[in-house]
Amino acid sequence: MIAGGIDVGGTKIEASLFDGNWHAVETRRIETPANYAELVAAVQDQVAWLEAQQAGLPLGIGIPGRHDSQSGLAFTANLPASQKPLRADILEAIGRDARFGNDCDLFAYSEATLGAGRKFNTVFGLILGTGIGGGFCVGQKLFQGANGTxxxxxxxxxxxxxxxxxxxxxxxxxxxxxxLGSGPGMVALGQHINGHTASPAEIAAEDGEAFKAWLSLIAALVASLQCTLDPDCIVLGGGLSNIVGVAERLSAAAQPVMLKGTSAPIILKAKFGDSSGTRGAALLAVQA
Ligand SMILES: [Zn+2]
Known part of the structure; x- marks a missing residue:
């Protein structure tokens, strides 16, 4: 085995053991507890399981949201850990070292190094799910700015x-x-345009004015990304990336709104679905 990765999500905490080909050899999922002390204990339990498979493996842990770089306190909407020193408390509980990453960053990192974006130099991993977030990789390394934002x-x-x-x-x-661009946002956009409630899957299947407005909205986001980070490739993740043909539709919608004389980034669907969190965390653990 080469590394272990843990993905601390809002509903489950997943741990995987990866071999030298980056296949997940063993995976264990537990429910995410509703209070802070049990959350730290649950991560500790997953680390103990990984250690029982192979002691001393490089270990990475992905956590949603951000940590204040000064105070070390967590800002996270999806875990019972806001304003808590989550990383420090996990390290104290597990009694060994670990690398930590943001869940969106780890998605981008795993797709840029091993996934759909592996052939490109600059890759933006764009998650279209409950919210919209992402991460940026240059030369298959995570780009970290002043605030991690x-x-x-x-x-x-x-x-x-x-x-x-x-x-x-x-x-x-x-x-x-x-x-208006996230999953709940698309529902609101559908209500605004159609006057009734429909799920993102229904809106996409109908392929009417609401879905076209959503495509235009995300195409505008791609245009913003082009004028700032200018990625070669955008890899789509999150629930809305499962809409059939969405990468192709977004590519077609994006090209007309790019700056004159430029090409839109290549837009692709992620290779690793739900497993990108653990894989990205494990990759981070072995990154020099
Ligand atoms: Zn906002």
């Missing part, structure tokens, strides 16, 4: 020219891409 593209404002409603976002601003 390079993937927070869901909180960029969408263009006024789209003529879409300004809704409040969880981040405290209004008119963020996430408010």
């Amino acid at each position: 390079v993937g927070e593209v869901g909180h960029l404002p969408f263009p006024a020219s789209l003529n879409l409603p300004q809704r409040a976002c969880g981040c405290g601003r209004t008119g963020c891409f996430e408010t």
Whole structure:
């Protein structure tokens, strides 16, 4: 075995053991507890399971949200750990070293090194799910800026020219891409345009005005990414990436809104679905 990875998610905590070909040889899932002390104990339990398979393996742990670089306190909407020193408490509980990464970063990292983006130099992993987030890799290494916010593209404002409603976002601003582009956002967009409630799968299958508005919205996000990070490739993850043909439809919608004389990034669906968190964490553990 080469490394172990743990993905601490809002509903489950998954641990996997990877061999030299980066295949997950063994995987164990447990439910995510609802309180902080049990959460730390559950991560400790997964580390103990990995250690029982092979002691002293390089270990990576993915956690949603961010950590304050000064105080070490967690900011996370999906875990009972906000304003807690989660990384420090996990390290104390497990009594060994581990590398930590943000879940969106680890998705981007696993896709850029081993997944759909592996042939490209600059890869943005874009998660279109409950929220919109991502991570950016250059030369198959994670790019980390001053605050670790390079993937927070869901909180960029969408263009006024789209003529879409300004809704409040969880981040405290209004008119963020996430408010209409995430899974719940697409439902709200469908309500706004069609006047009735439909699921993202229904909206996509209907392929009417609401889905076309969503494609235009995400194409505008791709245009924003092109003018800032200018990635060669965008790899789509999250629940909305499972809409049949969505990468092709977004590619077609994006090209007309790129800067004149430029090509849109290649847009691809992720190779690793739900397993990108553990794989990315394990990869991080062996990164020099
Ligand atoms: Zn926002």
